[in-house]
Amino acid sequence: MYKYEIIRRQKIQYVVFLHGNVSIGYCSKDRKKGPNGCICRKCHKTYTPSKLLYPIKRKNYNNDSFIAGEWEDLKRVLENAYILTIFGYSAPKSDEEAISLMKTAWGDNYKRNLEEIEIVDVKEEDELCLTWKDFIHSHHYSTCKDFYDSWIAKHPRRTCEAFWDETMELKKVKENNIPKNCGFPQLWDFYEQLKKAE
Ligand SMILES: [Zn+2]
Numbered sequence: 001m002y003k004y005e006i007i008r009r010q011k012i013q014y015v016v017f018l019h020g021n022v023s024i025g026y027c028s029k030d031r032k033k034g035p036n037g038c039i040c041r042k043c044h045k046t047y048t049p050s051k052l053l054y055p056i057k058r059k060n061y062n063n064d065s066f067i068a069g070e071w072e073d074l075k076r077v078l079e080n081a082y083i084l085t086i087f088g089y090s091a092p093k094s095d096e097e098a099i100s101l102m103k104t105a106w107g108d109n110y111k112r113n114l115e116e117i118e119i120v121d122v123k124e125e126d127e128l129c130l131t132w133k134d135f136i137h138s139h140h141y142s143t144c145k146d147f148y149d150s151w152i153a154k155h156p157r158r159t160c161e162a163f164w165d166e167t168m169e170l171k172k173v174k175e176n177n178i179p180k181n182c183g184f185p186q187l188w189d190f191y192e193q194l195k196k197a198e
Contacts, residue, residue: 016070018098021051026050026066033066059097063152075105082160084135085152087120091131102135109137116163117141120150153178157194176198 004008017024017033021143025047026033027040036049050066053059062068079140084106091099112143117136119128125143129136144150155162162173179190 014073016074017050017068018067018074019059020050020064020067022052024050026069027055028065031069061097061101064160071101075101078102078105079107081106081115083116083118083151083163085118085120085150087150090123091119108136112137113140115140116151116167118141118151120147121145148177148180157191157198173183178194 023036023089024033025036025038027043027045027047027057028043032040032042032047033050034047036047039046048066051064053061053064053067061071076169112135115137117132117140119132119141122130124147128143129141132141142151147153150157151163155173156176156178158176165171165173176194179186
């Protein structure tokens with residue numbers, strides 16, 4: 001219960017750029033980031049464009065301060081996560097270093113006995129389980145081939161609450177599916193309603 005409350009309070013929702021991003025810049029002094037060309041809210045200097053890490057064998061995630069910071073953020077979030085959704089990432093052998101960093105942050109899967117791993121991938125369940133076995137505790141996982149069948153698409157911004165209610169409190173939670181086939185303005189409206197209630 002304690003772990004769940006932390007997640008409810010923190011409502012951590014942000015994007016990390018683990019290999020840099022052509023559109024993202026940063027201020028190393030103030031540890032802020034934003035679109036390239038924008039200025040840092042603290043020192044008012046223009047953001048430095050982030051470097052890109054290309055898919056080479058040894059990427060040395062610590063060589064660049066921006067990318068190292070992004071990995072630190074990911075580790076911090078993974079340590080406290082209740083659900084981990086893996087979407088569009090096949091964990092290729094060439095990414096050994098990245099997977100090992102994620103595994104260190106996630107920790108011992110035998111101690112993550114409340115957490116859930118959700119994998120959105122067109123591959124078969126057996127293959128996905130094998131790929132992610134070091135992260136999965138017992139049967140605490142689900143797979144789906146379509147993003148819209150995932151927990152985050154069926155219960156946007158309430159995913160952890162809905163999952164807890166269904167699996168721990170045994171309550172049936174009504175789905176609030178992300179609308180399909182619409183543009184960003186409609187999606188922004190949809191999410192705004194949810195945000196207002198928060
Ligand atoms: Zn700054």
